[in-house]
Amino acid sequence: MSAHVTKMAEPDNLEYYITFPNSNFDYKNQNGESDFVFVVDEKQVPVVILFGWAGAEDKYLSVYSKIYEEKGLITLRYISPVKYLFWKQHRMVKIGEKLVKLLNDLNFVNNPIIIHCFSNGGAFQYQFFSQALKLSPNPMQIKGVIFDSAPGKRxxxxxxxxxxxxxxxxxxxxxxxxxxxxxxxxxxxxxxxxxxxxxxxxxxxxNPLENLKNEENKWPQHFIYSKADVLIPYEDVEYFANYRKSLGIDVSLKRYENTPHVRHYPDNKVSYIQSVCSFMHKCLNIHT
Incomplete structure (x- = not known):
């Protein structure tokens, strides 16, 4: 079993959930399909940061984090308060700074980091996190970003x-x-x-999503979306992805035909896991 820790910080309601792998986790002899096994440096285990959608509950977001936890990776989950996303957006700047400070305090500076954000709420939080990274005295090892059902225009x-x-x-x-x-x-x-x-x-x-379109960071980006999404039209995602690709970013896409907004994993578990794990392998640049 993994150790699960919940912490809170004031005044910006930084409530997050972090899960560490069991100290006895065997990275060399994992169960399951070989394509889904991560071979990692046990002294610098990759960290997956999950930014939830607006109005999400951690019990739902934790379903996604288990994909990574079962592979022995560290996960950190954070959901921005709805009031910050909609009418107290100035608070998001401080949240981004606190998240970066948290990574420093946890001594994750040298750990490979993948960010997985959901819907525009998660993409919004990612933007301020990305901005805060520029101010950090210790550069983080960000390896890639996954956008699930995002980003979309206002x-x-x-x-x-x-x-x-x-x-x-x-x-x-x-x-x-x-x-x-x-x-x-x-x-x-x-x-x-x-x-x-x-x-x-x-x-x-x-307009955070327009700023994301031109952000300076060059790490790879993976987009998971659907033609049936009524909240974030698939044309928005493809426009954004193609724009980033035109800037020289390594972009990959996984499009579904019939799944609703932020429901791609529950309805397509096997292909969803294959999609995120393949992206993880590429970003971590694992040599066997």
Whole structure:
């Protein structure tokens, strides 16, 4: 069994979950298909950071982390508070800085790191984490990024659907609330756009996905998405991936035809695991 630790830090609600492999984990004689076995330096075990989608619960995100934990890797899960993602975005800067500090405190500076982010909420948090990395006195060994159901452009309809998914419950009863929240956040978006013309440093908060498109980091990126996703259109993901590829980034894609938003793994476990593990092998550049 793996050791599971939960910690909290104030004032920015940095609640995260970290799982270390058992000290007796046998990296050389793992069970399962040989294609899914990671051969790693046991003194610098790879770390997978998972950034959850808006409104996610850790019990759901932990399902994904088990993919990596079963291979003896360290996982760190973090879900940004919904209020930070939608109307307190300035707090995301501090969250990014605290996450980088946490990696330093855990002495993960020399460990290979893979980031797995879900939906626009996870991609949003990844952006501020990436920005904070530039300020770190100790450069991290980021090897690659996986985008699951992301990134997508800002759209009012997508915002409405996202709010409705987060609220859950009876669709008809929640419809007026979701509608009013959509109007409120759409108004805030417009305000941010106007404000950005006068205050340059608000650019990161205004449109994170456009900034991700041109981020300086060159590590490989893998996109898992679906043509049936009604929250993040597949055209958005392919546009983003092709743009990054045009900049010389190593880009790979796994497209499904019928799976809903952030449901690619539950509905396609074998191919999903094959997809992420193949990307991991490439990023870690393992020599056998």
């Amino acid at each position: 759209r009012v309809l997508s915002l409405f659907r996202a709010i409705r998914a987060i609220k859950g419950g009876n669709v008809l009863l929640n419809l007026p609330i979701c509608f009013l929240m959509t109007i409120f956040f759409s108004t805030m978006w417009i305000f941010q756009i106007i404000r950005s013309y006068f205050v340059k440093k608000t650019n990161l908060q205004m």
